[in-house]
Amino acid sequence: MGTALLTDRYELTMLQGALADGTADRRCVFEVFTRRLPSWRRYGVLAGTGRVLDAIEKFRFDEDELAWLERESVVDARTLDFLSTYRFTGDVRGYAEGEVFFPSSPVMVVEGSFAEAVLLETVILSILNYDSAVASAASRMTSAAVGRPCLEMGSRRAHEEAAVAAARAAVVAGFAGTSNLEAGRRYGVKTIGTAAHAFTLLHDDEEEAFRAQIASSGTGTTLLVDTYDVTRGVELAVKVAGTGLGGVRLDSGDLGVQAVEVRKQLDALGATGTSITVTSDLDEYAIASLAAVPVDSYGVGTKLVVGSGAPTCGMVYKLVAREDSSGTLAPVAKASTSKTSVGGRKTAARQLDEDGRAIAEVVVTGRDEAVAAWAPASETMRPLLVDLVTGGEVLPGWTGAEGVVTAAARHEASRDELPRGARRLSTGEVAVPTTSLVLD
Amino acid sequence: MGTALLTDRYELTMLQGALADGTADRRCVFEVFTRRLPSWRRYGVLAGTGRVLDAIEKFRFDEDELAWLERESVVDARTLDFLSTYRFTGDVRGYAEGEVFFPSSPVMVVEGSFAEAVLLETVILSILNYDSAVASAASRMTSAAVGRPCLEMGSRRAHEEAAVAAARAAVVAGFAGTSNLEAGRRYGVKTIGTAAHAFTLLHDDEEEAFRAQIASSGTGTTLLVDTYDVTRGVELAVKVAGTGLGGVRLDSGDLGVQAVEVRKQLDALGATGTSITVTSDLDEYAIASLAAVPVDSYGVGTKLVVGSGAPTCGMVYKLVAREDSSGTLAPVAKASTSKTSVGGRKTAARQLDEDGRAIAEVVVTGRDEAVAAWAPASETMRPLLVDLVTGGEVLPGWTGAEGVVTAAARHEASRDELPRGARRLSTGEVAVPTTSLVLD
Incomplete structure (x- = not known):
């Protein structure tokens, strides 16, 4: 057109x-x-x-x-x-x-x-x-992240074509990748994404869901562990994937408190190389507040695509x-x-x-x-x-x-x-x- | 696509x-x-x-x-x-x-x-x-306008495809028309628009600009009267177009104060049927505050396409x-x-x-x-x-x-x-x- x-x-x-x-x-x-x-x-x-x-x-x-x-x-x-x-x-x-x-x-x-x-x-x-x-919003976020990767995940909160432009603009301002496939195709930016709560809920239980994801995407994938109970989710994730699990994602609750607990739990289970991604209404202030928390990457959605104010x-x-x-x-x-x-x-x-x-x-x-x-x-x-x-x-x-x-x-x-x-x-x-x- | x-x-x-x-x-x-x-x-x-x-x-x-x-x-x-x-x-x-x-x-x-x-x-x-x-924002605006037409003019403040969707959504919530041409073509909504300050500035003086617009669009058009001096602009507009001038538009300054003055001036000049459109950072609150002011229609831009907060x-x-x-x-x-x-x-x-x-x-x-x-x-x-x-x-x-x-x-x-x-x-x-x- x-x-x-x-x-x-x-x-x-x-x-x-x-x-x-x-x-x-x-x-x-x-x-x-x-x-x-x-x-x-x-x-x-x-x-x-x-x-x-x-x-x-x-x-x-x-x-x-x-x-x-x-x-x-x-x-x-x-x-x-x-x-x-x-x-x-x-x-x-x-x-x-x-x-x-x-x-x-x-x-x-x-x-x-x-x-x-x-x-x-x-x-x-x-x-x-x-x-x-x-x-302009993205630059403050990548600045607040002090080197930790920021990932753009806001497509669903913006007009469908604006979402593609937002992913592109985020990468211009230092984001490491985006969930948006069309942005990947059109502008060559890195795309990321593993699973939502729907995938866990689709299965008869969390273990089946984790097994299906590992079988399909390998142990390097990131498992979403907060559908039912985070502690049980993390335990199950390492049980299913082994200590070589790529990552876990937390998408609700008090991310700062939970990330500290999950890091301890992962380390205690021997999964010292498993990364923690946090997502859930993050903006530059929330990212800054997590600077001292053992988080490995930030997934940012709504606040990014609407310019954070x-x-x-x-x-x-x-x-x-x-x-x-x-x-x-x-x-x-x-x-x-x-x-x-x-x-x-x-x-x-x-x-x-x-x-x-x-x-x-x-x-x-x-x-x-x-x-x-x-x-x-x-x-x-x-x-x-x-x-x-x-x-x-x-x-x-x-x-x-x-x-x-x-x-x-x-x-x-x-x-x-x-x-x-x-x-x-x-x-x-x-x-x-x-x-x-x-x-x- | x-x-x-x-x-x-x-x-x-x-x-x-x-x-x-x-x-x-x-x-x-x-x-x-x-x-x-x-x-x-x-x-x-x-x-x-x-x-x-x-x-x-x-x-x-x-x-x-x-x-x-x-x-x-x-x-x-x-x-x-x-x-x-x-x-x-x-x-x-x-x-x-x-x-x-x-x-x-x-x-x-x-x-x-x-x-x-x-x-x-x-x-x-x-x-x-x-x-x-x-x-949702548009509905509050049309509600605050109590029957006066609201016109969507925010395309430039939104992603170019979001702008088309915004025009459509505004009309769903009671707007009378949009400046966005593609919205007109795609969804059959009414399109509106006459001239910006650039048209006045293009010409050697305001009178030439008004004459050009009247010659091209007829006396029923809306003249933008605030490029230099509003009082002089209104006087000139009626001089050039006659008392049958369709409308004038105010796009800056204290719209409430100016609209009252301009209405008096138009009436005194005999242009009692000339309408007044106001545009300039309007939102539902600004529209409500103009309820008692002799304004005929509201052009709404930025605040509409960004959902007014x-x-x-x-x-x-x-x-x-x-x-x-x-x-x-x-x-x-x-x-x-x-x-x-x-x-x-x-x-x-x-x-x-x-x-x-x-x-x-x-x-x-x-x-x-x-x-x-x-x-x-x-x-x-x-x-x-x-x-x-x-x-x-x-x-x-x-x-x-x-x-x-x-x-x-x-x-x-x-x-x-x-x-x-x-x-x-x-x-x-x-x-x-x-x-x-x-x-x-």
Whole structure:
């Protein structure tokens, strides 16, 4: 399926008006940014870039879609004609996927004619707002897990396609794998999963269920031991699988207390190599509270796929510059009482101290040619915008499985560069301030 | 695209174990329910049923999917063979879409072999959890709007496919239309939308922009008047369009104060029929606070698509009964310390008083044959479960545009049946208690 109708109707209505009065060809610069972060977040994590590029490539109106637009009189014949050959031929730059961001960071910049660029607003924002919400939550979880693997298991608590995107975004932010099969197929991420309570309940008793699972999946599997009684479940698990049992999973109760008891019991039974996975309404705070508990991995569901308190980012797609009637690219901005923004093209860099720690997010504004050509003069200014689409062609490396692997590596490096306090879970200031550099 | 891989890996792992030990054919009853509502909600709204039925019909493993499962060694050859001809042949009953629900309401009941029914868990929960979260929020908004139209405009703040589902769910719960074009095409819901600030900023000045929009869309359009100065914007709008201007939209600032001023200004200019639409971070509380303000319609975005504080429902898919080794259908339930549930097949009815007001949610349990055959003896017990899929065939009327229209009508009737206090926005008890009726 294409992505062209995953769009607000007004994008097409505006296009029709602009085609009629000749402004549709004006060269425009649109910028994606957020005005603020949730109060308890010290940084955001950009995710979804690879998916945006896929969506731009698939942004074509097919015959069925055009016929529907005509039948519903959404737009006039001239606009339908334009849409029938629509293809984005402009440029997209942006923060590389996995990069951290702050208020006002220009995380994506789309340049093209008004007609071509305005249509992309809805689908770009849908993707970046959701995927970045999940990645921003996921990064706090992997940070709180201090090296223990986090596994994404939230598919059932999100829209079925959002679930695939959530699994991808979680891996960008350091998750080790996902339960979601389609995410595995589409993006090459590792999939995991053994059994639910239903498998135990299906059998006449727990021992039969454990025997069936071991016979089918081997002793390296993870047995879910809390269907009836945890102590009996653990005893039975080791009896059936032997001390080489791969793992046990706890999915209810006081996980901290139970994990300590289960670890002791496993060790006493000789199953010292059997790992403990905990799952059950975990979030970054619950993960942090289990840091001193003998847990080997965390399965995270609901709180991850709903962004742990912030289910969407507040990213907007604003026209910041456009050609005027004389053909000059001029900055523009909404000017009434609220929701104001800063006009003009922007670029950005992260300012580092001598130790390579981030100390500021520098947003560069000013004369358009100067901003477009700007390159940092110093090694302590790391430029943040990269080319993603040039002349309508998506550049290689950003999409598919490759895009996810490089985004995950980039996120780790970008997070490591932040001041130490950035990993605090408490409410507080953003990790580094956003400052501005004006060129002339 | 099919829906078969929108699934947690453990569903397939369990299937493999059950195929190997002969339990895969055991007849099973799975039940979808939620343990609680958000503390500030007095009822939930079931949405997504039509989408679930579409997903069940499309739940097939194609050659590419099977090849991927084989290559990744997700399951063994015997399981791949089973999946290659998979088709759900069982039964699904459930609450009709749009119906309100309460804790423990058995909103969907899936019956079939373990092999057939267990695979559907993830996609069923993904759909019902997201769509019902949106519909439950939407119902409070349409209730607070007391007859004024609510318009869904949140696509950009949700995953791009979730956005389509959100638009559909909003309409089920009383919204009058959506900005999302694909929702219009797929489900026949009304689409709306005129222009954003970008259209005004594209032009050399506001007057040119308004002239272009009027020329393209006619005077019946809605002009966005808050790009520069609202008072000047309104004056200009009426100057350009005349007093027959369809509407103006306010998207920033103090909407209550501004709407009063704009109404006075429009009336003074003679544009007494020009409507006022407000948009900007509205939720049910903001809508309620505007009840006495001269506003004609509400455009709702972010808060709707993220479920206004509850971005997912806590619905679970639990095995409640299954054939044992003797072929008898027996109730089963998890029995350890928390997350317990009640075993056995259930059905449900809403108990009404003489005036037709709901007074209890009656969940019927007990001997399986008695529950399966149960019909209320009295007109004050309205049965809630309807047939959705019989012998693998999706019954007509529940899907597509027809399903949405009937679900919206049903929601209105179901909400009207609730006690008056059910519409309060404040934190408090659920509208009616859940009680149980045990048959033997």
